[in-house]
Structures are given as structure tokens and as C-alpha cells.
Amino acid sequence: MAYLEQIGFLILLGISGWLIYKRVSFIKRNINMGQSYKPKGPSSERFKKMMLLAFGQKKMFDKPVAGIMHFLIYIGFVLINIEVLEIILDGIFGTHRLFAPVLGSFYSTLINFFEILALGVIVSCLIFLIRRNVLSIDRFHKSEMTAWPKLDANLILIIEIVLMFAILSMNANDQILQNAGAEHYTETGSLFISEMLIPLYNGMSVEMNLLLERFFWWIHIAGIFAFAVYVTYSKHLHIFMAFPNTYFSNLSAKGKIKNMDDVSNEVKIMLGMQQPEGDAPPPSSFGAKDVNQLSWKNLMDAYSCTECGRCTAECPANITGKKLSPRKIMMDTRDRMEDAGKHGLENGKFLLGDFIKEEEIMACTSCNACVEACPVSINPLEIILELRRYKVMEESKTPPEWTAMMTNIENNFAPWAFSPSDRFNWANELKSEN
Amino acid sequence: MPEEIKIPTMAELAAEGRNPEILFWVGCAGSFDDRYKKVTKAIIRILNKLDINFAVLGTEESCTGDPARRAGNEFLFQMQAMSNIQVLDGYGIKKIVTACPHCFNTLKNEYPDLGGNYEVLHHSQYLQTLIKDGKLKIAEGGKFKGQKITFHDSCYLGRANGVYEAPRAVIEALDADLVEMKRCKTKGLCCGAGGAQMFKDAEAGNKEINIERTEEALETGAEVIAAACPFCMTMMSDGVKNKEKEKTVKVLDLAELIDLN
Numbered sequence: 001m002a003y004l005e006q007i008g009f010l011i012l013l014g015i016s017g018w019l020i021y022k023r024v025s026f027i028k029r030n031i032n033m034g035q036s037y038k039p040k041g042p043s044s045e046r047f048k049k050m051m052l053l054a055f056g057q058k059k060m061f062d063k064p065v066a067g068i069m070h071f072l073i074y075i076g077f078v079l080i081n082i083e084v085l086e087i088i089l090d091g092i093f094g095t096h097r098l099f100a101p102v103l104g105s106f107y108s109t110l111i112n113f114f115e116i117l118a119l120g121v122i123v124s125c126l127i128f129l130i131r132r133n134v135l136s137i138d139r140f141h142k143s144e145m146t147a148w149p150k151l152d153a154n155l156i157l158i159i160e161i162v163l164m165f166a167i168l169s170m171n172a173n174d175q176i177l178q179n180a181g182a183e184h185y186t187e188t189g190s191l192f193i194s195e196m197l198i199p200l201y202n203g204m205s206v207e208m209n210l211l212l213e214r215f216f217w218w219i220h221i222a223g224i225f226a227f228a229v230y231v232t233y234s235k236h237l238h239i240f241m242a243f244p245n246t247y248f249s250n251l252s253a254k255g256k257i258k259n260m261d262d263v264s265n266e267v268k269i270m271l272g273m274q275q276p277e278g279d280a281p282p283p284s285s286f287g288a289k290d291v292n293q294l295s296w297k298n299l300m301d302a303y304s305c306t307e308c309g310r311c312t313a314e315c316p317a318n319i320t321g322k323k324l325s326p327r328k329i330m331m332d333t334r335d336r337m338e339d340a341g342k343h344g345l346e347n348g349k350f351l352l353g354d355f356i357k358e359e360e361i362m363a364c365t366s367c368n369a370c371v372e373a374c375p376v377s378i379n380p381l382e383i384i385l386e387l388r389r390y391k392v393m394e395e396s397k398t399p400p401e402w403t404a405m406m407t408n409i410e411n412n413f414a415p416w417a418f419s420p421s422d423r424f425n426w427a428n429e430l431k432s433e434n
Numbered sequence: 435m436p437e438e439i440k441i442p443t444m445a446e447l448a449a450e451g452r453n454p455e456i457l458f459w460v461g462c463a464g465s466f467d468d469r470y471k472k473v474t475k476a477i478i479r480i481l482n483k484l485d486i487n488f489a490v491l492g493t494e495e496s497c498t499g500d501p502a503r504r505a506g507n508e509f510l511f512q513m514q515a516m517s518n519i520q521v522l523d524g525y526g527i528k529k530i531v532t533a534c535p536h537c538f539n540t541l542k543n544e545y546p547d548l549g550g551n552y553e554v555l556h557h558s559q560y561l562q563t564l565i566k567d568g569k570l571k572i573a574e575g576g577k578f579k580g581q582k583i584t585f586h587d588s589c590y591l592g593r594a595n596g597v598y599e600a601p602r603a604v605i606e607a608l609d610a611d612l613v614e615m616k617r618c619k620t621k622g623l624c625c626g627a628g629g630a631q632m633f634k635d636a637e638a639g640n641k642e643i644n645i646e647r648t649e650e651a652l653e654t655g656a657e658v659i660a661a662a663c664p665f666c667m668t669m670m671s672d673g674v675k676n677k678e679k680e681k682t683v684k685v686l687d688l689a690e691l692i693d694l695n
């Protein structure tokens with residue numbers, strides 16, 4: 001029987017590991033579709049930023065209530081995983097509470113601590129569920145947050161509650177079994193939170209408690225494996241991606257737009273500052289129409305997005321009812337990557353047009369509010385600008401007023417139709433006014 | 435008769451073999467827009483009053499290319515940038531002061547990639563330094579003492595470059611009562627003009643961005659909405675007009691506040 005359990009466990013572990021491996025390779029391949037990119041700023045500074053934002057969740061506390069609850073779930077998640085290590089080892093070796101004899105009384109302190117965290121996670125998840133579904137918080141109810149994204153957000157919270165409940169129920173049954181003096185059930189001392197669940201399972205036969213303890217053990221660990229696989233398909237991937245994503249984000253001033261070095265060479269030749277190099281091929285295309293023309297960091301951004309909508313809630317265009325939503329830009333980029341990864345880039349679809357519409361990118365004021373708001377250093381603006389570059393330089397499709405503005409700059413060296421010789425007229429006006 | 439105001443150009447100074455301490459980059463709005471020309475003039479009056487060794491480029495100045503780059507036309511931007519860099523380097527310019535956050539951002543952050551390296555200050559920073567150094571003295575009990583003033587953060591000054599304190603320091607130096615809007619500093623709401631939106635109609639929505647922002651500014655009960663950007667100036671002035679409040683609420687640039695005080 002114990003052998004069967006062990007074999008079952010190993011099979012489960014193997015399948016989960018394999019599924020995760022496949023999925024991670026797929027995501028890696030997708031991100032690698034992107035163009036080269038080098039983050040600006042020393043790595044020590046970027047490391048500091050990662051520690052503050054990803055590890056310390058600094059930006060989450062811009063909204064203190066959500067920040068504290070999110071932090072509880074986060075440390076709950078990280079620390080309870082220490083217990084998962086024990087559970088996995090127990091599963092492999094067919095042992096029960098492997099660490100208990102080694103750690104002695106500290107073990108019960110540790111488990112009690114985990115139980116408090118588990119309770120914290122349950123409470124936070126419940127509040128989050130209410131916030132999301134009952135309270136009318138605008139950013140959770142935008143047009144991009146229907147169907148799967150909405151379900152995804154709720155599923156995660158429900159799964160976490162189930163997992164935590166399983167762990168507490170497992171401990172409750174364990175305690176009943178300890179009191180009954182069942183074989184293998186090592187003394188853990190009182191576990192204060194799960195103790196409260198004992199009445200639920202008390203008064204049954206020892207066999208029933210044994211069955212229940214095993215049942216919740218399996219629910220918990222199988223749930224964790226399933227969750228680990230699920231995460232790779234979900235916005236929940238941010239729990240891992242937040243780290244590399246903040247580390248690789250730029251430290252240069254937010255107002256700086258990436259220079260197109262290809263264009264610099266052409267312009268230098270046009271201005272006679274540089275001789276054309278005999279056989280240098282002209283750049284193939286300007287800006288981005290599809291995901292493979294964005295940088296790999298833009299693509300990593302898309303896989304890091306938590307769909308929290310803090311960006312969209314700050315976006316002036318979105319606030320005033322325009323179609324643009326920076327969160328949707330990130331979700332569309334991810335959707336297109338998934339689509340291209342599965343069906344190939346050449347499946348007749350493009351990021352610009354099939355996913356993101358012209359109307360959306362044209363509404364952006366490049367105000368950087370979205371970039372500032374994002375808790376995991378995502379830059380939706382960069383993608384918007386690359387798509388605009390494609391529109392303007394490859395398709396020559398601009399709103400007529402922009403065409404006029406650009407013609408003015410070209411001919412009059414100002415965005416308005418004034419004669420360049422009148423540029424200094426203000427000086428004479430001032431002199432005569434004084 | 436007051437002393438005649440001096441507006442030396444780089445060409446004149448170069449002919450005399452002189453170098454200015456700062457180049458005042460006027461910008462297209464500062465040169466052509468009737469409203470923002472007043473800001474340019476206020477700055478020139480301040481520079482004259484303090485006897486600062488400055489110069490302007492006059493007709494040799496040209497659009498930095500900011501709106502072209504943000505609209506997606508990298509060619510036009512780089513053409514503008516490279517010819518401007520040729521002019522600036524030709525005169526050996528080291529330090530630039532400008533009253534336009536868009537020019538400021540482009541000159542400071544984007545020209546270095548194309549070989550143009552300068553120390554660039556926004557006029558709010560320059561004014562703050564002049565006040566701090568005691569060069570620019572603010573008359574006690576001036577016109578704006580105790581007046582409610584709110585400051586509208588320009589995106590290209592604030593979020594884009596992290597300049598939040600300098601403009602506020604200037605307002606506080608006037609002994610004014612600085613009141614903040616609900617959304618300010620890192621969370622400031624755009625006026626709606628950046629990213630080349632200034633030059634086209636907004637996409638369909640349910641409100642104009644500048645109206646949303648003006649409402650927020652009016653909610654503070656301020657008598658003056660202080661701005662530090664030509665585009666914000668236009669957007670906020672239009673907003674105040676739209677709300678028919680132009681009789682009671684003024685939109686003024688930081689330099690004008692100092693000049694009028």
C-alpha cells in the first residue's frame with residue numbers, strides 16, 4: 001500500500017515536472033522571438049530595484065490595503081513552500097513528517113507559524129474575492145477583463161483557499177490521530193489554528209481520520225502540482241516573472257524614447273555626414289507590426305503582467321473613455337505570442353490590426369502614467385510607440401493633422417505653419433513693449 | 435526711460451568672440467504661440483534684470499523633433515536632432531535652459547545618443563537655483579503672497595524626468611499657498627497634449643482629457659493654476675475657458691509668477 005502511494009506520488013511529480021518543463025520551454029521560445037535588448041543602468045542598481053519591487057513589493061503599497069493583503073499571500077506562498085519541501089520528501093520516501101524528529105519542539109513552532117500564514121492567506125483571498133466580484137472597483141471591470149481573464153483571477157483565489165483549507169484539515173486530522181496514538185503519527189504539539197477544525201472531523205473512526213488525513217495530504221500536494229502547472233498558463237506567472245522583469249528593466253529617464261540606430265545611419269548619409277557603406281543592407285523594416293519585431297523585454301513584460309489594471313486606472317486616455325488600455329496592450333501582446341507560438345508567426349495574423357487596433361495606439365499621450373503605476377516594471381508605452389513607428393514609417397498612415405504637423409517641421413522647422421524667418425519676431429515685440 | 439532690454443543671439447556673441455553662460459532654448463511654442471511668447475518674454479526680463487550672460491539662437495533655432503518622434507516618425511526626428519546638434523556644437527554650447535519640458539527631455543535624454551551632450555535645465559530648475567543662490571530675490575509681501583496656487587505637473591517634467599520639487603520650490607518662494615490636486619506628482623494626470631496629441635483631435639471617448647484635469651484643478655479652489663509647459667498652458671487655459679472661469683482663475687507659468695510678483 002505504502003509502495004503504491006510512493007509510486008503514485010512519483011508519477012504525479014514526474015507528469016507535473018514534464019508539463020511545466022514543456023510550458024516553460026514554450027514561453028522561453030516565445031520570448032526569444034523578440035529583438036535584442038540591453039537594459040540601461042548598472043546591474044547593481046537593477047538588482048536593488050528588483051529587491052525593492054519584486055522581493056519587497058514596494059509599489060504594491062501605493063494602495064496600502066491591497067498591498068498588505070497581497071503581501072500576506074506572498075509571504076504565505078513563499079514560506080509555506082518550506083513545508084511543501086517536507087511533503088515532497090515524505091511523498092518520495094514514504095515517510096511521515098520527516099522533519100519533526102529532527103527539529104523537535106521547534107517543529108511545532110514552525111508549523112504553527114505556517115498555520116497562521118495559511119489563515120492569513122485564506123482571509124486575504126476571501127477579501128480579494130469580494131473586492132473583485134462584489135465591490136465596484138473600476139479597474140476590475142474593464143472590457144478586457146471578461147471571460148478567461150476574469151475567471152483566471154477568481155480561480156487563483158479559490159485554488160489558494162482550497163489549498164490552505166486542505167493543509168489545515170490535514171493537520172487537524174493528524175492531531176486527532178496523534179491523540180488516538182495511531183502508528184506513524186509523530187507528536188507535533190498543539191497546532192492552534194488547525195485545532196479549531198478538529199470538531200469537524202472528531203468522533204469518527206480512526207480509519208476515517210486516517211483516510212481523511214491522507215485525502216487532504218493528497219489534495220494539498222496534488223493541488224500544489226496542478227497549481228504549479230496552471231500558473232504557467234495564467235497571469236499568476238508574475239510570481240516568478242516579476243523578478244527577472246524588474247531586474248532587466250531600464251533605469252534611464254522615463255521620457256527617453258529608444259533611439260533607432262538603423263535610422264541614424266540613413267539620416268547621416270542623407271545629411272552628408274557619412275558615406276554609404278558599399279554593401280550594407282538597408283534595414284528591413286521600421287517599428288513593429290508583430291511580436292517578433294518587439295524586443296524580448298517587451299515580450300517578457302507581457303508574460304509578467306498581473307492584469308491588475310493599475311496602469312489602465314491611471315491612463316488619461318482610458319479615464320476619459322478612449323479605447324486605449326495599457327493593460328490590454330500587454331494582454332494582447334501575450335495572446336499574440338501564444339497564438340504565434342502555437343500556429344506559427346506566419347498564420348496571417350499580426351499584433352497590430354488583429355489584436356491591437358490603430359485607434360488604441362493613436363490615443364496615447366506618452367505620459368508614462370502606466371509605466372509609473374506598474375508594480376512589476378512593465379512598459380506598455382514602448383510597445384505603443386513601436387507600433388506607431390510601424391504605422392508611420394512603413395504604412396505612411398497618419399492622421400491628416402499629423403501629416404500636416406510633420407510637413408511643417410520639415411519645411412518650417414516648427415510643427416506649425418509659420419515661416420522660419422518669423423521665429424525671432426518676439427524679440428522685436430518685447431523690445432517695443434518695454 | 436528704462437534700459438533697453440538685451441536679447442543677444444549666439445551669432446552676435448560668436449562674432450564678438452564671446453561665450454554665454456547659458457543658452458536659452460526658446461522652443462517653437464515660445465517663439466510662435468501668442469500665449470507662450472509671454473512666457474518667453476518674462477524669462478528674458480528676468481535674465482536681463484539679473485544681468486545673466488545668456489544668448490538665444492534666434493532664427494537658427496529649430497524644432498527639437500519631439501512631436502515627430504512621438505508620432506512615430508524617427509527619420510524626421512533624427513534629421514532635426516542632427517542638424518540642431520550641428521548648430522549647438524558649432525557654437526560650443528555647454529549649458530541650455532529651456533521653458534519647454536518636451537525640448538528639455540529631448541535635448542537632455544535623447545540627443546546624447548546622437549552625439550549631442552549638454553547640461554540641460556528646465557526653467558523651473560534654473561529659477562530654483564537662482565533663488566537658492568540668492569541671485570533672484572523675491573520681494574516680500576508680493577502679489578501672490580497667501581494666494582492659493584495649484585501646480586499642474588507636466589508629464590515630461592515630472593514622471594519623465596523626476597522633477598517635482600523645483601517648480602514647487604519656486605511657488606513656495608512667492609509665499610503663496612500651494613495646494614495640491616488630488617492627482618499630483620508621480621500620479622499627476624496628463625493635460626492631454628503629450629505624445630503629439632497637441633497636433634490632432636483626440637480619439638472618440640466620453641470626455642476631453644484637459645477638461646478632466648481642469649475640473650481637478652478647479653476643485654482645489656486655487657486662484658492660479660501654475661504650469662511649466664507650453665502644451666499644458668494651452669490645454670489648461672482652454673479648459674478654464676470651457677468652464678467659463680477665465681475671469682476668476684488664471685493659468686500662469688512659473689516665470690510669469692516671478693515676473694509679475
Ligand code: SF4
Pocket residue numbers: 311314315316317318324325326363364365366367368369370371380381384
Ligand atoms: S503613456 Fe499612453 S498608455 Fe500609458 S498611461 Fe499615458 S496615455 Fe495611457
Ligand code: SF4
Pocket residue numbers: 304305306307308309310311312326327330373374375376378380
Ligand atoms: S502592465 Fe503592470 S500595472 Fe498594468 S495590468 Fe499589467 S502588471 Fe498591472
